[in-house]
Amino acid sequence: MASSTTKPIFTPPSTTTSSSSSQPPTRSSLLSFLRNTSSTPISLKLSHSHPSFRSLSIKNATKTIESAETSPVSKVGGKDTINSQETKPTVLVSEKLGEAGLELLRNFGDVDCSYDLSQEDLCKKIASCDALIVRSGTKVTRQVFEAAKGKLKVVGRAGVGIDNVDLQAATEFGCLVVNAPTANTVAAAEHGIALLASMARNVAQADASMKAGQWQRNKYVGVSLVGKTLAVMGFGKVGSEVARRAKGLGMEVITHDPYAPADRARAIGVEVVSFDEAISTADFISLHMPLTPATKKVFNDDSFAKVKKGVRIINVARGGVIDEDALVRALDSGKVAQAALDVFTEEPPPKDSKLVQHERVTVTPHLGASTKEAQEGVAIEIAEAVVGALKGELAATAVNAPMVPAEVLSELAPYVVLAERLGRLAVQLVAGGSGIKSAKVVYKSARDPDDLDTRLLRAMITKGIIEPISDSFINLVNADFTAKKKGLRISEEREVVDASPELPIFSIQLQLSNVDSKFGSAASGGGDISIEGKVKNGIPHLTRVGSFSVDVSLEGNLILCRQVDQPGMIGQVGNILGEQNVNVSFMSVGRTVRRRNAIMAIGVDEEPSLESLKKIGEVPAIEEFVFLKL
Numbered sequence: 329m330a331s332s333t334t335k336p337i338f339t340p341p342s343t344t345t346s347s348s349s350s351q352p353p354t355r356s357s358l359l360s361f362l363r364n365t366s367s368t369p370i371s372l373k374l375s376h377s378h379p380s381f382r383s384l385s386i387k388n389a390t391k392t393i394e395s396a397e398t399s400p401v402s403k404v405g406g407k408d409t410i411n412s413q414e415t416k417p418t419v420l421v422s423e424k425l426g427e428a429g430l431e432l433l434r435n436f437g438d439v440d441c442s443y444d445l446s447q448e449d450l451c452k453k454i455a456s457c458d459a460l461i462v463r464s465g466t467k468v469t470r471q472v473f474e475a476a477k478g479k480l481k482v483v484g485r486a487g488v489g490i491d492n493v494d495l496q497a498a499t500e501f502g503c504l505v506v507n508a509p510t511a512n513t514v515a516a517a518e519h520g521i522a523l524l525a526s527m528a529r530n531v532a533q534a535d536a537s538m539k540a541g542q543w544q545r546n547k548y549v550g551v552s553l554v555g556k557t558l559a560v561m562g563f564g565k566v567g568s569e570v571a572r573r574a575k576g577l578g579m580e581v582i583t584h585d586p587y588a589p590a591d592r593a594r595a596i597g598v599e600v601v602s603f604d605e606a607i608s609t610a611d612f613i614s615l616h617m618p619l620t621p622a623t624k625k626v627f628n629d630d631s632f633a634k635v636k637k638g639v640r641i642i643n644v645a646r647g648g649v650i651d652e653d654a655l656v657r658a659l660d661s662g663k664v665a666q667a668a669l670d671v672f673t674e675e676p677p678p679k680d681s682k683l684v685q686h687e688r689v690t691v692t693p694h695l696g697a698s699t700k701e702a703q704e705g706v707a708i709e710i711a712e713a714v715v716g717a718l719k720g721e722l723a724a725t726a727v728n729a730p731m732v733p734a735e736v737l738s739e740l741a742p743y744v745v746l747a748e749r750l751g752r753l754a755v756q757l758v759a760g761g762s763g764i765k766s767a768k769v770v771y772k773s774a775r776d777p778d779d780l781d782t783r784l785l786r787a788m789i790t791k792g793i794i795e796p797i798s799d800s801f802i803n804l805v806n807a808d809f810t811a812k813k814k815g816l817r818i819s820e821e822r823e824v825v826d827a828s829p830e831l832p833i834f835s836i837q838l839q840l841s842n843v844d845s846k847f848g849s850a851a852s853g854g855g856d857i858s859i860e861g862k863v864k865n866g867i868p869h870l871t872r873v874g875s876f877s878v879d880v881s882l883e884g885n886l887i888l889c890r891q892v893d894q895p896g897m898i899g900q901v902g903n904i905l906g907e908q909n910v911n912v913s914f915m916s917v918g919r920t921v922r923r924r925n926a927i928m929a930i931g932v933d934e935e936p937s938l939e940s941l942k943k944i945g946e947v948p949a950i951e952e953f954v955f956l957k958l
């Protein structure tokens with residue numbers, strides 16, 4: 329029989345545990361995946377609307393089918409439109425974007441094209457924007473995220489380099505950053521080759537000289553490319569395309585990239601070498617690495633001291649990777665013969681910049697991505713990514729959230745839902761005051777542990793745990809950051825079990841350590857709260873609570889009761905709920921020893937009233953129970 333201290337224990341539904349009730353209406357319907365996946369099953373959608381971009385989405389299928397009237401997004405004439413009664417999302421485009429991309433955006437929301445905004449004006453405008461699309465000219469600083477006051481959900485970078493976006497601040501504010509990484513690759517590579525060839529033959533200088541009325545054939549004798557060594561610094565998308573083209577011009581190509589696989593370079597006849605070897609053997613050095621703290625001013629006095637005398641440098645990456653004063657010194661001393669630069673530390677550079685004015689320097693105003701083709705491609709790529717993110721889909725080009733390849737995601741989708749619901753459920757089992765400091769996730773699978781990418785699952789478990797206990801906005805972007813800030817440590821383990829290798833995961837177990845439980849039966853032997861779940865026929869199920877086996881699908885609301893294992897219990901509880909017109913969707917009983925203790929897990933469609941929950945607690949054989957919202 330239950331003691332008065334353990335019975336009845338029930339948790340009234342807290343507002344923070346219900347994501348739909350806790351979000352302001354304009355936000356709850358958006359960013360469903362980034363923000364809230366807790367209410368219905370999901371399916372996957374792959375869209376191939378642009379050849380260079382595969383946008384990957386997880387959509388709430390039930391919602392899409394059932395709630396055309398209530399969802400802000402519906403399909404009309406093949407276009408994504410917004411129902412008239414809902415506020416359309418506002419997308420601020422702060423730099424010139426291709427018309428095809430703008431068209432896509434206009435079909436979805438209100439588009440405000442305001443170019444050349446001052447930082448102050450950007451901060452003023454941003455408070456009413458759901459998305460911001462930039463190129464390299466807009467500085468998206470912490471100040472911008474602060475000024476957005478939580479309204480801004482996505483920053484889309486219509487291009488590759490995201491060094492103009494404060495990613496840390498974006499993450500802290502839960503703002504997704506997406507980029508368009510593929511559509512301008514060829515344009516940047518072609519511009520690199522154009523600069524290489526025109527620098528070698530003094531095209532820009534000779535052109536200026538002729539326009540000034542001169543005919544200086546002897547002054548502009550160039551150097552040949554064939555047989556010369558080109559060092560490609562950064563063998564990514566652009567670097568490898570430059571290398572391919574330089575090989576076609578008869579150049580020897582070497583590369584330095586600490587992260588690129590050597591066999592990918594070797595496959596096109598390019599040798600991977602150390603930084604020092606690359607810069608000391610090359611006749612031409614072409615820069616294609618991103619600007620990061622590690623690459624900032626990596627070309628400085630020390631590195632110029634190591635280059636071959638008379639080297640020629642091309643930079644279509646970022647101005648910041650070169651110490652520009654050091655480059656001027658190296659040009660003046662003759663160590664560097666020429667430079668061709670598309671990018672600058674400060675853009676536009678000061679009018680009196682010694683580098684820009686230098687006779688042996690060829691400059692272009694950041695034109696690498698500026699071809700008609702690339703701009704249309706980039707505009708479509710970013711518009712699709714931003715619209716997708718605003719619709720709550722997972723972005724394949726997310727820069728500050730877990731990004732999972734399409735084929736992996738299609739397998740993991742139901743486990744993603746399971747992960748979040750286990751987190752959400754476990755945290756509701758924790759007794760009031762005890763803070764959660766440590767969570768352990770065990771992924772049981774028949775597959776090799778290295779085959780399982782758990783970043784997304786981990787982020788969803790974290791979101792599930794943190795969201796109900798946080799009054800700030802939690803999504804996939806800031807879940808990890810917020811968990812760390814709250815001092816929650818999440819560890820992961822993979823356990824190989826004898827199960828079907830067809831399934832990526834056999835089960836997910838979640839343990840919260842050193843916490844008191846509202847529901848004593850959820851505590852495992854060591855005093856931790858422990859629950860486990862599986863995916864069955866695509867539906868997440870709770871399969872273990874503490875040491876009790878149960879089997880209930882994780883949908884809607886859940887009542888967990890521990891009772892003396894005796895006949896008639898299901899009927900008694902069912903009757904109490906029935907009297908209140910609460911529909912029982914499923915029931916499962918798990919016990920350790922026959923006729924002793926059992927756990928009853930009851931799924932209910934409606935939220936039972938306080939009165940009916942009290943009545944359940946008054947059933948003599950029920951020793952403890954808890955009401956949980958998923």
Ligand SMILES: NC(=O)C1=CN([C@@H]2O[C@H](COP(=O)(O)OP(=O)(O)OC[C@H]3O[C@@H](n4cnc5c(N)ncnc54)[C@H](O)[C@@H]3O)[C@@H](O)[C@H]2O)C=CC1
Pocket residue numbers: 488489490509512513516561562563564565566567584585586587588616617618619622623644645646670671694695696697698
């Ligand atoms: N001028 C322009 O208009 C354009 C400039 N870009 C810039 O070009 C750069 C490369 O773009 P993608 O090739 O698309 O990027 P990517 O990400 O495909 O390639 C970058 C490569 O740099 C490598 N890398 C990182 N740190 C390095 C280091 N310390 N030393 C050598 N390599 C390092 C990476 O491993 C990666 O392979 C970016 O900075 C991007 O912003 C890109 C497009 C247009």
Ligand SMILES: O=C(O)C(=O)COP(=O)(O)O
Pocket residue numbers: 463464465486487488489490512694695696697698
């Ligand atoms: O994609 C990049 O990284 C670029 O540098 C292109 O910049 P832009 O969009 O032309 O301002």
